[in-house]
Amino acid sequence: MASPMRSLLTDPAGYFQAFRCFLANSTEHQCMQEFMEKQLPAVIASIGNGKSTINILSLGGGAGEIDLLILSKIQARYPGVTINNDVVEPNANQILKYKERVAETSNLENVNFTWHEETAYEYESRMNAEKKSKKWDFIHMIQMLYYVKDVPATIQYFHRLLEAQGKLLIIVVSGTGGWRSLWKKYGSYFCLRDVSLFVSSADIKSILDSAGLKYQLHELPSYIDITSCFIEGNKDGELLLDFLTETCDFSKTAPPELKSEVMEELGKPECSEKRDGKVLFNNTMSVIVIEP
Numbered sequence: 188m189a190s191p192m193r194s195l196l197t198d199p200a201g202y203f204q205a206f207r208c209f210l211a212n213s214t215e216h217q218c219m220q221e222f223m224e225k226q227l228p229a230v231i232a233s234i235g236n237g238k239s240t241i242n243i244l245s246l247g248g249g250a251g252e253i254d255l256l257i258l259s260k261i262q263a264r265y266p267g268v269t270i271n272n273d274v275v276e277p278n279a280n281q282i283l284k285y286k287e288r289v290a291e292t293s294n295l296e297n298v299n300f301t302w303h304e305e306t307a308y309e310y311e312s313r314m315n316a317e318k319k320s321k322k323w324d325f326i327h328m329i330q331m332l333y334y335v336k337d338v339p340a341t342i343q344y345f346h347r348l349l350e351a352q353g354k355l356l357i358i359v360v361s362g363t364g365g366w367r368s369l370w371k372k373y374g375s376y377f378c379l380r381d382v383s384l385f386v387s388s389a390d391i392k393s394i395l396d397s398a399g400l401k402y403q404l405h406e407l408p409s410y411i412d413i414t415s416c417f418i419e420g421n422k423d424g425e426l427l428l429d430f431l432t433e434t435c436d437f438s439k440t441a442p443p444e445l446k447s448e449v450m451e452e453l454g455k456p457e458c459s460e461k462r463d464g465k466v467l468f469n470n471t472m473s474v475i476v477i478e479p
Contacts, residue, residue: 192377193435196334201435203280208426213411213470216252219329219358222407222474223256228264230476233352234324235265244323246307246345247331248274251285255292257327262294270298275310307335311344323348327356330472332386339394346400346477355477361406362389365458365469369431372452376445377432388473401478410460410467413453417466431468 195202210216235241241261248254254274261270276282282302289300303310307328314320326345335341346355360366370377370385388404395402413431415424428437432449441449452458459468 191440192437193440195429195433195435198435199278199280201429203278205426205430208423209411209430212413212415212423212427214409215411215470215472218407218409218472219253220256222405223253223260226405226474227257227260230354230356231261231264231325234350234354235261235268236352238265238268238324240269240271241265241324242322242350243270243272244326244345244348245272245274245276246310246326246328247334248276248285249278249281249329251288253329254285255288255295257325258295258298261325262297267297271301272298273301273303275303275305275307277304277306277309279304307331307341307345311341320348322350322353324350324353325356326353327358329356329358332357332359332391338386338390339398342391342394342477343398346398346479349479351479353479357391357475357477358407358472359391359475360387361471361473362387362392363469364471365453368455368457369449369452373432373445373449377434388475391473391475395475395477403476405474405476407472407474409470409472411470412465413459413468414465416453417450 195205243258243261245254251274254272258270258272274282274285276285282304285302289295305313326349328345332338332341342357349355364387367385367387367389374385392404411427413424413427415421416427418424425436425438429435431453432441434441438446453468454466459466461467
């Protein structure tokens with residue numbers, strides 16, 4: 188009998204709802220924001236030297252929260268310079284939210300936004316078909332490499348588009364966090380789609396080392412409060428389980444033994460720590476900055 192389990196990616200509205208719940212219960216964006224405030228200025232210190240225009244490519248820019256923070260740091264480093272910010276994002280709802288955020292943000296007069304409602308692979312295919320290979324001063328892939336079919340090829344293609352002083356910034360989950368533990372054990376049960384099963388910074392390092400590319404790695408400790416996942420029937424808990432397993436209605440559609448094993452795994456020290464009566468899932472991320 189066919190499994191009723193369905194990939195969360197087949198339901199954009201469901202994914203978006205689970206993602207918002209994840210953000211509300213995690214320190215992910217706060218940790219990213221702290222990195223952008225404190226460490227990004229050194230990363231972008233020379234990307235625009237001697238240039239009147241800086242070209243930025245955001246792959247999987249989502250609703251733009253982090254993108255606008257990145258832009259503010261580049262504006263602070265290069266006051267008055269024109270910035271072209273191209274966003275590749277397949278989710279129409281996210282693009283709408285991004286545009287609303289831009290409309291509500293001041294000091295963006297010198298930034299030109301272009302949105303492309305497509306995946307990174309579709310962008311690459313379109314550029315190849317049009318025989319274009321536009322160069323970029325800064326390219327970032329924040330929490331998006333899980334959704335591409337060929338991670339090494341994607342990194343290598345976009346790395347080739349860097350200007351001489353450009354930088355490619357990647358954020359993925361750490362090779363030491365709870366995601367790796369959960370997905371190494373159960374990813375084959377969750378993953379009902381034709382893209383990467385699971386990608387962590389350990390995989391990215393291996394790809395970059397094989398390609399002989401230079402990079403720096405920064406760890407960003409972060410957690411998700413998954414206490415509600417252990418309360419039967421709790422709506423937030425169910426949404427978080429959907430996000431963690433990338434499965435629509437995991438609580439209701441997963442075979443009982445799989446659900447039981449996953450819940451047990453989530454409570455283990457490899458995945459989570461218990462603190463002040465809460466269960467905190469290890470959501471540590473890695474920032475990888477790649478040289479041209």
